[in-house]
Amino acid sequence: MRLLTKISLGLAAVLISIAIAPAAKADPVTISSGGFHLSNLGNDGTGTPGMDSLTGIATTVTHNFNGAGSFIALLNPLTFTTGFTGLNSAGAHPFTFSQLLTINGQTQVLHLIGTIDISQFVDTVHIRSAAPLTFSFKTFSVVVNMIPTDVEGFGGLSCGDLKAKITVVPNTSVPEPATLTLLGLGLAGAAAKLRKRRKTKLLEL
Numbered sequence: 001m002r003l004l005t006k007i008s009l010g011l012a013a014v015l016i017s018i019a020i021a022p023a024a025k026a027d028p029v030t031i032s033s034g035g036f037h038l039s040n041l042g043n044d045g046t047g048t049p050g051m052d053s054l055t056g057i058a059t060t061v062t063h064n065f066n067g068a069g070s071f072i073a074l075l076n077p078l079t080f081t082t083g084f085t086g087l088n089s090a091g092a093h094p095f096t097f098s099q100l101l102t103i104n105g106q107t108q109v110l111h112l113i114g115t116i117d118i119s120q121f122v123d124t125v126h127i128r129s130a131a132p133l134t135f136s137f138k139t140f141s142v143v144v145n146m147i148p149t150d151v152e153g154f155g156g157l158s159c160g161d162l163k164a165k166i167t168v169v170p171n172t173s174v175p176e177p178a179t180l181t182l183l184g185l186g187l188a189g190a191a192a193k194l195r196k197r198r199k200t201k202l203l204e205l
Contacts, residue, residue, distance in 0.1 A: 041116045070167040096111065
């Protein structure tokens with residue numbers, strides 16, 4: 001009986017100390033994009049060679065994230081260069097492209113869909129969508145959802161940013177501090193009751 005009491009008190013102390021300790025921080029989430037370069041967007045073959053062009057610069061960013069939730073991360077600074085695309089190039093032109101995306105050493109391919117609208121005075125490139133990517137790690141998963149973006153060009157160089165919503169999801173459930181506290185107090189109460197009962201029996205003897 002004395003051994004059971006000691007074990008209960010020991011478990012109670014451990015659980016309560018875990019409950020009041022600060023939550024452990026998740027590993028940093030490091031995101032690296034491979035970058036891309038697209039040329040002759042909307043060009044009908046009679047325009048200036050290479051025009052229009054869109055470049056996404058390879059970038060690495062790190063976010064220290066604690067627990068579950070989401071944040072916005074920069075994937076690529078964009079440079080959009082516009083020029084003469086041909087006499088018959090007016091209108092909307094769809095295109096697709098891809099780039100490598102690495103999170104904490106794990107690499108996948110991000111496939112993207114876009115369109116470019118060619119008009120007399122303004123060319124506008126739209127990066128519209130990409131299939132979500134999920135990166136699975138030992139204690140958490142990271143889901144990447146690209147955020148649509150537009151860049152307008154008036155002849156020459158224009159800039160923009162391609163970003164994504166990053167969602168961190170724990171893979172295993174961790175007991176809430178309040179639950180651990182209640183469990184610890186329950187074990188402590190049980191141990192105290194056992195000690196009281198033991199003392200009562202000794203007095204009766």
